Amino acid sequence: MARYETILPQLYEILRPHGQDGQALSEETELVADLDLDSLKVMELLLEVEERFDISIPLNIVPDVRTIGDFARQIEQLMEHR
Amino acid sequence: MALLKKFRQLADARKALTKVSEDPFRVTIERLLSPTEAVVNGRPMILAGTNNYLGLTFDPQCIEAAARAVREQGTGTTGSRMANGNFIGHLALEKELAEFYGRRWCDVFSTGYLANLGVISALAGQGDVILIDADCHASIYDGCRMSGAEIIRFRHNDTADLHKRLTRLGKRCANTLIIAEGIYSMLGDRAALVEIAALKQEHGAYLLLDEAHSLGVLGERGRGRSEEAGVEDSVDFIVGTFSKSLGATGGFCVSDHPEMELIRYASRPYIFTASPCPSVIASTRAALRRLRTEPELRLRLWANARRLYDSLKELGCRLGPEPSPIIAVRFGGGEEAIACWNSLLQQGVYVNMILPPAAPDGGSLLRCSVSAAHTPDQIDRVAKAFASVKATFSP
Numbered sequence: 001m002a003r004y005e006t007i008l009p010q011l012y013e014i015l016r017p018h019g020q021d022g023q024a025l026s027e028e029t030e031l032v033a034d035l036d037l038d039s040l041k042v043m044e045l046l047l048e049v050e051e052r053f054d055i056s057i058p059l060n061i062v063p064d065v066r067t068i069g070d071f072a073r074q075i076e077q078l079m080e081h082r
Numbered sequence: 083m084a085l086l087k088k089f090r091q092l093a094d095a096r097k098a099l100t101k102v103s104e105d106p107f108r109v110t111i112e113r114l115l116s117p118t119e120a121v122v123n124g125r126p127m128i129l130a131g132t133n134n135y136l137g138l139t140f141d142p143q144c145i146e147a148a149a150r151a152v153r154e155q156g157t158g159t160t161g162s163r164m165a166n167g168n169f170i171g172h173l174a175l176e177k178e179l180a181e182f183y184g185r186r187w188c189d190v191f192s193t194g195y196l197a198n199l200g201v202i203s204a205l206a207g208q209g210d211v212i213l214i215d216a217d218c219h220a221s222i223y224d225g226c227r228m229s230g231a232e233i234i235r236f237r238h239n240d241t242a243d244l245h246k247r248l249t250r251l252g253k254r255c256a257n258t259l260i261i262a263e264g265i266y267s268m269l270g271d272r273a274a275l276v277e278i279a280a281l282k283q284e285h286g287a288y289l290l291l292d293e294a295h296s297l298g299v300l301g302e303r304g305r306g307r308s309e310e311a312g313v314e315d316s317v318d319f320i321v322g323t324f325s326k327s328l329g330a331t332g333g334f335c336v337s338d339h340p341e342m343e344l345i346r347y348a349s350r351p352y353i354f355t356a357s358p359c360p361s362v363i364a365s366t367r368a369a370l371r372r373l374r375t376e377p378e379l380r381l382r383l384w385a386n387a388r389r390l391y392d393s394l395k396e397l398g399c400r401l402g403p404e405p406s407p408i409i410a411v412r413f414g415g416g417e418e419a420i421a422c423w424n425s426l427l428q429q430g431v432y433v434n435m436i437l438p439p440a441a442p443d444g445g446s447l448l449r450c451s452v453s454a455a456h457t458p459d460q461i462d463r464v465a466k467a468f469a470s471v472k473a474t475f476s477p
Contacts, residue, residue, distance in 0.1 A: 038439075039439055040438070040439055040444045043216075043235075047237070054250070055250065056234045056247045056250050056251075057234070058211075058232040058233055058234055059226075059233040059234070059235065060232060060233055082250065
């Protein structure tokens with residue numbers, strides 16, 4: 001079962017291409033404010049994350065995901081309830 | 083001041099748009115000349131973006147039925163059916179729609195938007211799952227949000243993706259509603275319904291199909307994509323609208339599930355909205371009779387749709403994947419679409435402009451909708467206007 005600590009580095013890997021060159025990513029990095037993701041990019045990102053972790057992410061959780069850390073916690077929960 | 087601050091972004095976007103374009107939200111139809119022609123913003127215009135698929139908005143039988151209803155029953159119902167009672171026309175239309183689809187139950191709503199809102203939000207609730215095609219209409223998304231169910235998107239018309247997501251849900255499929263559209267409103271493509279219906283059966287889920295753009299357009303009797311695909315028995319709920327092929331305003335849902343009759347008691351968009359006006363119900367009933375008895379309307383519609391699709395394809399326009407009465411010309415960026423839309427308007431052709439993020443894949447569209455009432459000459463004039471636009475903007 002993937003845990004928060006193992007999910008985080010995979011999220012960094014997926015998100016790195018969306019950041020500015022050399023931008024450091026952390027649990028506190030905000031998806032919209034820091035990475036400047038628009039709604040379309042968020043949808044693309046969801047598909048990529050779903051593929052990577054073999055989960056379906058309900059749209060309902062999107063408003064609760066502000067930081068990369070939030071995202072990793074939601075993924076962890078979805079994998080636990082699979 | 084803070085309450086209204088969020089509108090600043092909209093105002094800026096509109097200001098930027100109207101610097102380079104006529105305001106698409108201020109297109110004013112000043113005078114209608116026929117189902118396919120009007121005076122728009124002071125200019126004579128071919129209407130090629132109105133969803134008037136069977137061209138019945140000026141049908142003499144529909145107009146007479148509406149006029150008689152106004153004279154006999156007045157201009158409005160002034161309240162909801164729950165509080166103020168049914169007009170006999172509401173019940174008659176529900177019976178006729180149920181008969182048309184060969185279903186036991188039908189609920190009529192005041193608009194197609196409310197039909198999706200009302201049915202989806204009553205059917206699914208907390209603990210349930212809704213699987214929606216990514217390209218579904220905003221009314222479906224809004225109904226899903228209102229339901230409180232878990233909302234999961236599957237890739238547009240990608241049945242392998244749908245299968246994967248159903249498999250992940252496992253036993254929860256019994257509480258899952260799959261939603262697709264007969265013809266998708268943006269690109270005019272059909273649902274992969276044979277495969278979707280098979281997946282629905284295999285996993286034991288429910289299936290709701292929105293036939294808003296396919297009623298009167300597809301199927302031998304005009305019942306839509308589910309009839310054309312031969313899978314009507316697998317579709318639990320069919321939602322439709324009166325505002326396209328039937329030339330009025332309103333919506334409905336038909337089903338064989340007896341719970342359909344109870345949905346009207348559990349659906350806020352049904353309970354708390356004024357019921358459709360007698361004139362609207364009367365013209366819709368007349369239009370449904372025309373749709374049922376005159377398949378030649380569909381033949382004319384498809385001849386026109388293929389004529390325009392083929393002409394635009396020959397011009398090298400990037401179109402939706404298959405001919406249909408919705409013909410979407412795709413553009414990468416919004417600027418080119420805006421320029422082309424304005425040029426078409428100058429030449430007397432009105433189509434719909436769809437800008438990001440409303441269009442699929444972040445692109446832009448000019449969307450034509452073809453009518454059985456268009457003449458071949460009008461179709462050719464639309465194609466000719468696109469030809470001049472292509473020459474100007476996409477050498």
